[in-house]
Amino acid sequence: xxxxxxxxxxxxxxxxxxxxxxxxxxxxxxxxxxxxxxxxxxxxxxxxxxxxxxxxxxxxxxxxxxxxxxxxxxxx
Amino acid sequence: xxxxxxxxxxxxxxxxxxxxxxxxxxxxxxxxxxxxxxxxxxxxxxxxxxxxxxxxxxxxxxxxxxxxxxxxxxxxxxxxxxxxxxxxxx
Numbered sequence: 001x002x003x004x005x006x007x008x009x010x011x012x013x014x015x016x017x018x019x020x021x022x023x024x025x026x027x028x029x030x031x032x033x034x035x036x037x038x039x040x041x042x043x044x045x046x047x048x049x050x051x052x053x054x055x056x057x058x059x060x061x062x063x064x065x066x067x068x069x070x071x072x073x074x075x076x
Numbered sequence: 077x078x079x080x081x082x083x084x085x086x087x088x089x090x091x092x093x094x095x096x097x098x099x100x101x102x103x104x105x106x107x108x109x110x111x112x113x114x115x116x117x118x119x120x121x122x123x124x125x126x127x128x129x130x131x132x133x134x135x136x137x138x139x140x141x142x143x144x145x146x147x148x149x150x151x152x153x154x155x156x157x158x159x160x161x162x163x164x165x166x
Binding site: 032033034035036037038039040041043045046047048049050053055056058059060061062063064065066067068069070 | 080081083084086087095096097098099100103104105107108109110123124125126127128129130131132133134135136137138139140142146149152153156159160
């Protein structure tokens with residue numbers, strides 16, 4: 001049986017170097033706006049090989065595992 | 077922000093076989109509601125939540141995990157396996 005492998009995408013999004021913000025105004029209520037059952041908005045991002053990767057390229061072909069990993073290269 | 081060059085070095089270092097993507101203009105993070113602004117001493121700073129999202133072949137979101145629990149990918153991996161089993165064998 002041909003084994004299907006989910007495509008793993010890692011969005012290494014080191015946006016800011018603040019690991020925690022106990023005094024931040026909105027930190028307690030931060031929630032994603034998308035939920036299960038929604039259509040995933042298409043996006044185009046640059047890969048580590050400098051190639052454009054579109055979510056829609058995998059439509060009908062593969063399931064996609066998207067991991068948003070903040071501060072990938074730090075201990076945070 | 078991690079650039080493609082930084083990601084390439086990281087991928088080589090730990091032997092990653094899947095694409096590492098950079099959201100240099102933060103467009104995807106904003107669209108998905110992952111980028112959040114925090115007000116600290118009259119300045120707004122932005123950074124992203126940690127999140128695991130599984131999207132099926134039809135482009136429908138099947139799983140969302142965010143925050144501290146998203147650091148552990150095991151729940152998401154179990155969901156991936158479940159999704160594969162639901163598909164008819166070819």
